[in-house]
Amino acid sequence: AIQLTQSPSSLSASVGDRVTITCRASQGISSALAWYQQKPGKAPKLLIYGASSLQSGVPSRFSGSGSGTDFTLTISSLQPEDFATYSCQHFNNYPITFGQGTRLEIK
Amino acid sequence: QVQLQESGPGLVKPSETLSLTCTVSGGSMINYYWSWFRQPPGKGLEWIGYISNGGITNYNPSLTSRVTVSGDTSKNQYFLQLTSVTAADTAVYYCARKGQRTGAFDIWGQGTMVSVSS
Numbered sequence: 001a002i003q004l005t006q007s008p009s010s011l012s013a014s015v016g017d018r019v020t021i022t023c024r025a026s027q028g029i030s031s032a033l034a035w036y037q038q039k040p041g042k043a044p045k046l047l048i049y050g051a052s053s054l055q056s057g058v059p060s061r062f063s064g065s066g067s068g069t070d071f072t073l074t075i076s077s078l079q080p081e082d083f084a085t086y087s088c089q090h091f092n093n094y095p096i097t098f099g100q101g102t103r104l105e106i107k
Numbered sequence: 108q109v110q111l112q113e114s115g116p117g118l119v120k121p122s123e124t125l126s127l128t129c130t131v132s133g134g135s136m137i138n139y140y141w142s143w144f145r146q147p148p149g150k151g152l153e154w155i156g157y158i159s160n161g162g163i164t165n166y167n168p169s170l171t172s173r174v175t176v177s178g179d180t181s182k183n184q185y186f187l188q189l190t191s192v193t194a195a196d197t198a199v200y201y202c203a204r205k206g207q208r209t210g211a212f213d214i215w216g217q218g219t220m221v222s223v224s225s
Contacts, residue, residue: 001168034211043201043215044152055213087152091210095167096142096154 002026004088006099012107017078021102023071023088032092035064035073038101039084047086048073078104109134111202111216119196119223125189129202129216136160136180140205142212143176143187145198153198157205158185192223 003026013019023033031051036044046055048064051071061076075082083106088099115127129141143155156166158176166174170189178185189196199218206213 032210034209036212043203043218044212045215046206046209046211046213049206049209049211049213053209055209055211089152089211091205094154094165095169098152098154100151 001095001097002029002090002092004090004097004099006086006088006102008102009100010103010105012105013078014107015078015080019075019078019104021073021086021104023066023073023099025069025071025090025092028068029090029092031067032090033064033066033071034089034091035062036087036089037082037084038087044087080106109204109214111204111214113200113202113216113219115200115219115221117220117222119192119221120225121193121223122191125187125192125196125221125223127187127200127202127219127221129185129187131183131185131204136178136183136185139207141176141178141185142203142205144201144203144212145196146201146218147195147198152201155187155189155200194223197221197223 005024033051035048038044052064085101087101110132112130119125137160142157156176158178173190175188201218202216203212204214
């Protein structure tokens with residue numbers, strides 16, 4: 001199975017900051033990567049698919065980039081509602097796997 | 108607007124079978140892939156398996172000997188059965204739809220907590 005490694009595991013930032021989270025795949029997955037946001041007690045919410053396409057209804061401050069094995073999620077200007085856990089997920093083949101998550105906390 | 112809702116027992120005894128239902132409302136199951144996921148307390152997400160509207164299934168190799176996903180499109184429901192459960196199967200279980208356009212999971216149920224304990 002393809003392994004996804006996210007960094008950092010946790011991150012403290014302030015409202016207005018620019019934040020970048022990385023996801024590295026154990027083998028090439030082209031652009032078959034998605035990013036999700038998850039808040040405590042809630043289901044994951046799709047933010048980015050195809051590595052860089054913004055899901056409908058997601059604010060434009062979220063962006064994704066990368067292909068092959070290295071990917072990034074960037075939040076251009078953190079808002080209070082953005083403090084959550086972010087996970088990458090590949091859909092290059094089965095089994096689908098997720099990164100371990102990055103917890104974004106308020107500084 | 109399509110919505111998913113998981114239902115089933117919140118407590119299952121060790122060695123017994125965990126059975127959950129996902130009810131799809133506001134849309135059809137046809138032409139989509141429908142998956143189950145789980146998330147143990149404080150841990151990351153794990154894909155369990157999927158069923159297509161044609162009845163094709165695919166399971167995580169780590170669970171394939173114990174899992175069955177089935178569906179009833181006439182009732183707009185699909186199901187998860189996980190046999191011989193242990194405490195390691197304690198988790199929040201989610202159902203989710205794979206988007207046709209996105210290839211990712213664009214609609215999720217709210218999740219249901221299942222604890223395995225005697």
